[in-house]
Amino acid sequence: MIAFSWRQFRTQAVIGLAGLVALAAVLLATGPNLVHIYDTAVAQCRSTGVRAGNCNNPASGTYPFLQTLALDLVLVVPLLVGMFWGAPLIARELETGTFRLAWTQSVTRRRWLAVKLGLVGLASAAVGGLLSLMVTWWFSPIDSINQNRFDPAAFGTHGFVAAGYALFAFALGATAGLLIRRTIPAMVVTLVGFIATRVLVTFGIRPHFMAPDTMTVSLQGGQGGLNITSTSAGVQVAGSPPTLPNAWALTGTIENNAGQGPSAAFLRHACPGLTNGAGFSGPASGVEQSVRGGTREAVPVPSRLPDPIQQCITGVASKYHEVVTYQPGSRFWAFQTYETLLFVALSIGLAGLCVWWVRHRLS
């Protein structure tokens, strides 16, 4: 049964392997150069006494096309695995009637299904995992500049969690194919279901894998994030999660030492000159940093903020600080493990459903 499943899967496996090998060749050819550019820039900064955080490193802008391609591949390949390996796996046998040929050989349905799911499932996880590890290796110089490993786009394309994504996408495709009994609709269900699950886990479940740490950030040094809005009802100030190196800031709250937010009376006093509709959003330093395409760039806002706003920021910062909840960067591998295990568990659940369905519903 294993040999036969392999024979059925061989062409697809060869295509997948060829893709991996081609990408590996490109990454191996360009990776050392990327490391070289990075090392040179770091050495130069060090010799001129520039702090690492302020070092302008050209590695983050090198091979922009390849950067985008590599990240997109890690995002998309699990989905392709689900649609093109998973969905047809059983649906095509049901569509073409070959299951009647297979199930009347001397192999029980359960074994037939277990071998098919096991073999192609392992291959799916291997493709997702190897691809992601290759990209992670290639990106390491860029990552040490960006320091954004917990960014939702970076987390899913680094480490080994993509192995779990690919396994899950495959199991979802196979299950959809078994239940719907048609390849094309099963592919569509896989597409929608996989994206929905990824989004749900990223924003709904991942933040809760571990209780977040809390830290206090001064607004004076300009580290904290601040939102100021001025309306006819008065001035309002709220915290926003700041950008922390490699960590995942979840919430930011403006508080004083007693744990209270600024009162309306205080804000009237501290921010007298704010006109209706005036507002500000960003780090209290006045320098906004944005992450685009996996690359962090400093976007200078006009260096001199309008005086009333600057006065307001200074006023608030004199009495208040920001309390930030966050997942520290050191938890990255723990989170990778948890999320991978979550997707593996979902896949096993789907495989169990398949076994049950084949035994009880397809007869």
Place this chain on the structure above:
Amino acid sequence: MSWVIDAQGLGKRYGKRWALNDCDLQIPSGHVVGLVGPNGAGKSTFLQLAVGLLAPSAGTIAVLGRGPAADVEQLARVGYVAQDTPTYARLSVEDHLRFGSQLNPIWDDAFARRRIKDLDLPVRQKAGSLSGGQRAQLALTVALAKRPELLILDEPVASLDPLARREFLQVLMEYVADEGVNVVLSSHLVADLERVCDYLVVLVDSRLQLAGEVDDLLGSHHRLVGPRRDPDSLPPGQEVIEERHTERQSTLVARCDGPVLDPAWTVEDLSLEDLVLAYMGHGAEARRARQNLEVVS
């Protein structure tokens, strides 16, 4: 007595529709059984129940004394060729032979390869590009090389042209003659079965109408032609299957337990096709009667 197929009150329902209903059938071993009936009569359903592709909604079925597809051993004892002879379109003939050898503990590879060679099947060709007749032969080869005790063929020749049809059945009969295997094959055409079957099962409208050895059936059924009379006036032991009347003359197809003694009748033999057609009509009448009863009740 061990039965090749032993069905008791067997039924299969899809939603509200019974594809096979209340079927009691015991087929003794050592026969080539023809399962005949119009399209949609439940032949395919019955055969799929026998190989375990379907599970019964009612009643039981035992094949060679055991539950269908109960385990690997039982699967190995039954060879099956499904309707439209499905094969893996993108795999070659050679791949199918490997498939058979890998998935069956008993596999006569020399036999399979000899057959493929005798049939002139191109070993490297993909099954998807074979002709319908070649594909049917390939599927039959895979089923035969399992060396099954029972071979079940679901409309094996339905999609074949007359020449391929004859060839297929000829090859099958040669094998049966050599190996003495039990065979059940279905068709909606009696002509296909006439030459090869010595046991007949007639299904009409999801119900079993007739089952028995062909010689017995032909011996006990006659066409009676005589002056017009009411078929209810026949003596006990004679059952009318089909009746046709003109003003002066009655033509009956009847099952008679003993010889027909009434000199008014001219007794004629029936062909298998006439017999089956009579039962198909009989089944249709019975259905109308049932529907009337249901309306009344």
